Amino acid sequence: MSVSATSDSSETSEGPFGSAEGITELQNAVIRFAGNSQDGIQTIGAFLAKLAGRSAREVMTYMTIPSTISGGPSIFQVHLGSGEVLSAGDESDFLVSFYQHSYDNHIASLKDGGICIYDSDHVEEIKKDERGIVHVGIPITSTTVEAIGGSARDRGKNIFVLGLITQLFQLKKEKLVSLIEKQLGRKGEDVLRNAMLAFDSGFAYPVGDIIGQQFDLKEGIEKSGDQVTTDGNTAMTLGLIAGGVRYGAGYPITPWSTIMEQLRSELPKYGGLFVQAEDELGAVSMAIGFAYSGHVAITGSSGPGLSLKMEALGYATMAEIPLVVINVQRGGPSTGLPTSVEQSDLMQAIYGSHGDAPRIVIAPKNVEDCYYTAIEACELAKEYSCPVIVLTDQALASRIEAFSEPDLSKMVDPKLDLGSRGEEFKPYPLDGLTRHAPPGAPMAEGKYPVVTGLEHDEWGHPSGNPEMHQRMMDRRRNKLKTLAGALTLPEISGDESGDVLLVGWGSTWGPIRESVSRVQSRDISVGAIHLRHLNPLPNGFEKIFANYKHVVVVELNDEGLYGSGQLATLLRSRYCDPKISSICKTDGLTYKVREIVEKIEAIVTSS
Amino acid sequence: MSSATDEPKKLTKKDLSADHPTWCPGCGDFAVLAAFFKVLEKLQIPHEKICTIAGIGCSSRFPYFVNSHGVHFIHGRALPLASGVSLSRPDLHVFAFGGDGDGYSIGGNHLDHAARKNINLTYVVMDNFVYGLTKKQTSPTSPEGFKSKTDPTGAIDRPINPMKKLVYGGASFVGRTHAAQVKHMMEMFERAIKHPGFSVVEVQSECVVFYPGIFDNANPRKGGEFELIEEKKWDNTEEDKARHDVTDENSAYELASLQYPGKFGVFYEADRPTKNQLEQQWIDASREKVGEKSSAEILADRFASMK
Numbered sequence A: 001m002s003v004s005a006t007s008d009s010s011e012t013s014e015g016p017f018g019s020a021e022g023i024t025e026l027q028n029a030v031i032r033f034a035g036n037s038q039d040g041i042q043t044i045g046a047f048l049a050k051l052a053g054r055s056a057r058e059v060m061t062y063m064t065i066p067s068t069i070s071g072g073p074s075i076f077q078v079h080l081g082s083g084e085v086l087s088a089g090d091e092s093d094f095l096v097s098f099y100q101h102s103y104d105n106h107i108a109s110l111k112d113g114g115i116c117i118y119d120s121d122h123v124e125e126i127k128k129d130e131r132g133i134v135h136v137g138i139p140i141t142s143t144t145v146e147a148i149g150g151s152a153r154d155r156g157k158n159i160f161v162l163g164l165i166t167q168l169f170q171l172k173k174e175k176l177v178s179l180i181e182k183q184l185g186r187k188g189e190d191v192l193r194n195a196m197l198a199f200d201s202g203f204a205y206p207v208g209d210i211i212g213q214q215f216d217l218k219e220g221i222e223k224s225g226d227q228v229t230t231d232g233n234t235a236m237t238l239g240l241i242a243g244g245v246r247y248g249a250g251y252p253i254t255p256w257s258t259i260m261e262q263l264r265s266e267l268p269k270y271g272g273l274f275v276q277a278e279d280e281l282g283a284v285s286m287a288i289g290f291a292y293s294g295h296v297a298i299t300g301s302s303g304p305g306l307s308l309k310m311e312a313l314g315y316a317t318m319a320e321i322p323l324v325v326i327n328v329q330r331g332g333p334s335t336g337l338p339t340s341v342e343q344s345d346l347m348q349a350i351y352g353s354h355g356d357a358p359r360i361v362i363a364p365k366n367v368e369d370c371y372y373t374a375i376e377a378c379e380l381a382k383e384y385s386c387p388v389i390v391l392t393d394q395a396l397a398s399r400i401e402a403f404s405e406p407d408l409s410k411m412v413d414p415k416l417d418l419g420s421r422g423e424e425f426k427p428y429p430l431d432g433l434t435r436h437a438p439p440g441a442p443m444a445e446g447k448y449p450v451v452t453g454l455e456h457d458e459w460g461h462p463s464g465n466p467e468m469h470q471r472m473m474d475r476r477r478n479k480l481k482t483l484a485g486a487l488t489l490p491e492i493s494g495d496e497s498g499d500v501l502l503v504g505w506g507s508t509w510g511p512i513r514e515s516v517s518r519v520q521s522r523d524i525s526v527g528a529i530h531l532r533h534l535n536p537l538p539n540g541f542e543k544i545f546a547n548y549k550h551v552v553v554v555e556l557n558d559e560g561l562y563g564s565g566q567l568a569t570l571l572r573s574r575y576c577d578p579k580i581s582s583i584c585k586t587d588g589l590t591y592k593v594r595e596i597v598e599k600i601e602a603i604v605t606s607s
Numbered sequence B: 001m002s003s004a005t006d007e008p009k010k011l012t013k014k015d016l017s018a019d020h021p022t023w024c025p026g027c028g029d030f031a032v033l034a035a036f037f038k039v040l041e042k043l044q045i046p047h048e049k050i051c052t053i054a055g056i057g058c059s060s061r062f063p064y065f066v067n068s069h070g071v072h073f074i075h076g077r078a079l080p081l082a083s084g085v086s087l088s089r090p091d092l093h094v095f096a097f098g099g100d101g102d103g104y105s106i107g108g109n110h111l112d113h114a115a116r117k118n119i120n121l122t123y124v125v126m127d128n129f130v131y132g133l134t135k136k137q138t139s140p141t142s143p144e145g146f147k148s149k150t151d152p153t154g155a156i157d158r159p160i161n162p163m164k165k166l167v168y169g170g171a172s173f174v175g176r177t178h179a180a181q182v183k184h185m186m187e188m189f190e191r192a193i194k195h196p197g198f199s200v201v202e203v204q205s206e207c208v209v210f211y212p213g214i215f216d217n218a219n220p221r222k223g224g225e226f227e228l229i230e231e232k233k234w235d236n237t238e239e240d241k242a243r244h245d246v247t248d249e250n251s252a253y254e255l256a257s258l259q260y261p262g263k264f265g266v267f268y269e270a271d272r273p274t275k276n277q278l279e280q281q282w283i284d285a286s287r288e289k290v291g292e293k294s295s296a297e298i299l300a301d302r303f304a305s306m307k
Helices: A041-054 A100-109 A140-148 A157-168 A173-185 A189-204 A207-211 A232-242 A257-270 A280-292 A303-319 A346-351 A367-384 A394-398 A466-486 A506-520 A541-545 A566-575 A593-606 B029-043 B059-065 B078-088 B100-106 B108-117 B162-169 B182-194 B249-256 B275-290 B295-304
Strands: A023-026 A028-036 A058-064 A073-081 A092-097 A110-119 A134-138 A214-217 A227-231 A247-250 A273-276 A297-301 A323-329 A360-362 A387-393 A400-404 A450-452 A498-505 A526-531 A533-535 A548-555 A580-584 B050-054 B069-072 B093-099 B121-127 B173-178 B198-204 B265-269
Touching: A028 A041, A028 A100, A028 A157, A041 A058, A041 A073, A041 A157, A041 A173, A041 A227, A041 A400, A073 A100, A092 A100, A100 A110, A110 A157, A134 A207, A140 A157, A140 A189, A157 A173, A157 A189, A157 A207, A157 A214, A173 A189, A227 A232, A232 A257, A232 A323, A232 A367, A232 A387, A232 A394, A232 B295, A247 A257, A247 A280, A247 B078, A257 A273, A257 A297, A257 B275, A257 B295, A273 B078, A273 B275, A280 A297, A280 A303, A280 A323, A280 B078, A280 B108, A297 A303, A303 A323, A303 A346, A303 A387, A303 A450, A323 A367, A323 A394, A346 A360, A346 A387, A346 A533, A346 A566, A360 A367, A367 A387, A367 A400, A367 A466, A387 A394, A387 A506, A394 A506, A498 A506, A498 A566, A498 A593, A506 A526, A506 A548, A506 A593, A541 A548, A541 A566, A548 A566, A548 A593, A566 A580, A580 A593, B029 B059, B029 B121, B029 B182, B050 B059, B050 B078, B059 B069, B059 B093, B069 B078, B078 B093, B078 B108, B078 B121, B078 B275, B093 B100, B100 B108, B100 B121, B100 B162, B108 B121, B108 B162, B108 B198, B121 B182, B162 B173, B162 B198, B162 B249, B162 B265, B173 B182, B182 B198, B182 B265, B249 B265
Parallel strands: A023 A214, A028 A092, A092 A110, A110 A134, A247 A273, A247 A297, A297 A323, A323 A387, A360 A387, A450 B069, A498 A526, A498 A548, A548 A580, B050 B069, B050 B093, B093 B121, B121 B198, B173 B198
Antiparallel strands: A028 A073, A058 A073, A058 A400, A227 A400, A360 A533, B173 B265
């Protein structure tokens, strides 16, 4: 779906890209770079994504990272388009293979009639003509070495390929060069000079002549305001800062680490601090210490680390401490697939920990939403004084998207309130929201509070009274029910009634949206809703569900013993509606649109 | 050390007393609490600036018995929580309390790291060589042969040497005292509080129910000997050569290696930058780079770099 040549393809006999003039206009292009992670193929993708943001194109990227230390096979896929780009693309239109293994493993992902550029220094000459694929062998390694000279070995071939792509797609060379200068100029003159030599050599390489045509990737319609291009973890980091976070603590774990690394460097600029703790338990405890001290505080981790934090999160619910917890989900259980995507921590996020410990769980749907979800998490933590877990995932963490620069004019700096707490200060009033008295605040009556994990009365005083335990349990639960009442139902995209309602959460938003438009063209009426608030759920889904024959929850987790994914299990339990079913998978990869479409068709035809 | 000269009302033991302790009659921890009150009275720390933090255990009930801002946290994690308070609130006086199980067993790793980072706070360990709250199981400091409910034929694991652990960990003030010696305990507390950095006082505090008499051999009233560490006076005398140099780590290990009950007093005291200071330096340098910019402007700069 992503490539649509505007020229009439019937004029030529050679695949979708044929054109009499030799220049084919493209609305969309999916380009997959396959090589080793140490070749810097992510750099090519990042430059292209940034360029897209500057050219009013939409962009989404997808990459796989080896979980080994020394690198290994890796891909970076860029989906550029002048229209809405919702997923990284099921199949690629162009494949660049750096090695034989890259070619062997990824040729299947190339569309029929697609174009495969391969490094003829590493890949055996390809003569076969399968599926109308155009194979173009270019001595990428030796040409790069020749261009840079000296002892550069094969470093810089990523930039050579960038030059090649720039030429092939008629991209704005000046914009790209200024991006390269800005990015690599920081690494020193030599680095930049070598990069430009490689770039110019790639740009001058007559790849268009070899293929017999060139492509013109259309720019989109200029959007109002500036576009920024970044990955989900960076957007999340900046959202936390915008939300008022100034203190936090964490422990390194993939793929959460880049959030803590960025907070460590960024927060001191705002007068704050992020501490690398000795372990996950220390990290969450320190973050609770920051929160108790009167700050908006965060901790975060990925799956296994979240499990380690659970005891302290139970305390934060009991003591009603506002705390933002970021969980970048990855393939589990245990060490699992540390660099792959999964949405299997939903139940852990909602129900993990001992006892009945209600907390808020929300999830962003794309990179831009990471920013706004982080801000909302800070607001909810302050308002409801409990842990707020943000469930992002490996795919969102590392993929790059362009979006409108946020409005920062309303950003407020957090203030520490150390004013005297008056008479009758009750931290846990049975009829109201939590109040706090951080250390340093004088207590007018001279009685100072101890914040405890023991069950307590309204004053925070330990109490084993059976009635008090029940009333306080009600209080902690009802806070979240209040929130549920204040939430609005998500918007429906696609048909507002009909055969199928797709329900999703988190990073599956793009593929689900694309599935809706694809299924609609096949005479199936389908709508989709995407849930940001997972605990508590907004009220009133039954009204939406009533309008469809099937409610299908699409998730990246296991179907479990009873055939339902984690959100599907919750919705079935909440609404007791047998028409709620699941589309699940755990192959560590994001959904392909095709995978969802095929399952929807199967559900509709079997009913 | 700040004292509240502008406070019209003096802070008294009465102001500082909260609930009557739930400890068993005769528990050593009563004396620790009394000594703590007396030192706070002497130092006149502003009432609202005192923050007492503990994990789980008999002695970790401490914050309930002190009328101050306080936290009763989870087992073993008092120190990282206290570190968060100390690092983000330089205006406060942060105290952590706990026992041998909380500090040396479940929280043992946190202790090493709080010490290594030299977090500015004072930590008091009430060591009774036994798990009391859970009714007599072996603790990390229980001596070999101690008969408990988890070692009915006598403990077989080598006990931790707290003083070695503390010195090795990097605590910049390490003192040892005895709950039956209130005056000495007060002296240790006062020096620990005045020390800038991670200061720890290990108090031998008897559990009269599950390990009675264990500390009698350092209690003169029970026929023992309370032997004090003689610190160097740097007076160039012959006697001074034999005295203990508190800045010498090797001498501290030698003291820690003495046969039980060993000596009491300051084992180690070093002047080392705290994490609080070092982080503040980085914050100051970062703030200087951004100049007069508001936080919205700093964030806008970051977004500009992504265009």
